[in-house]
Amino acid sequence: MTRILPLTTALALSFAAPAFAAGSGTSLPPKPTETTTKCEEGQVYDEKTKSCLDSKSDLLNDDDRYEAARELAYGGKYTEALIVLAAADNPSDPRILNYKGFTNRKLGNMRVAMAYYQEALAIDPDYNLARSYMGQGLLASGDFAAAGEQLHEIAARGGKDTWAYEALAMAIQGQPSDY
Incomplete structure (x- = not known):
């Protein structure tokens, strides 16, 4: 299946930054x-x-x-x-909520995962890793537009040069991403 990306998304993806590992400042x-x-x-x-x-x-x-x-x-x-x-x-720590979302998404519990991502973002709207993982979950559910919105939010919140942005951009492009 061929996906056509809006010009703004395609341009944003062409300037993607180096990848960083989830939850860290390194690519390892x-x-x-x-x-x-x-x-x-x-x-x-x-x-x-x-x-x-x-x-x-x-x-x-x-x-x-x-x-x-x-x-x-x-x-x-x-x-x-x-x-x-x-x-x-502290079960309300956005990092804890985000990884609860991540693990549930990987286990196929998409509704539960989305609730955890939303809870993490309600506490910290600038938590771009949660936005990236949420976007990847939205892609897996077929909601390409909402995933693109998360990519845009990451960039708007200063996250364009992060692993979170790169991972979601790759996923939107259809490139495999481990996370």
Whole structure:
């Protein structure tokens, strides 16, 4: 099937920036750690104790949980990522909500994913990674116009030189994107 993009979208895509990995400032995915190679479901490896801890442990903070969930998601362990995210002290953290959306989208739970993205964006409308993931979900649902709107919003919010913009632009162009 051939897709015809509006001129403004096509021009925007032609100036896309270098890719960055989801949730980071680098183009590299997180390196597997003991969280994905050693720990059991629902556990996170803790460098301080050099052991796998239950994701609800008071020794972990939400930054630890977020990074572990991100690593698990990159490893395709979506259900395990959701278990870790469910243990967050601040379930309203836009990063936590965004990755709940991401993992649900990857699991095929599109309606649930969209609700999490919308909740993250209600808290932080400038959270461009949530916009990118939402746009990719909209594409998967066949809503190309709404995905293009998210791409436009990312650019308008200063995100044109980010992984979030590049990933959604590639997806709109029909290029495979891992995330």
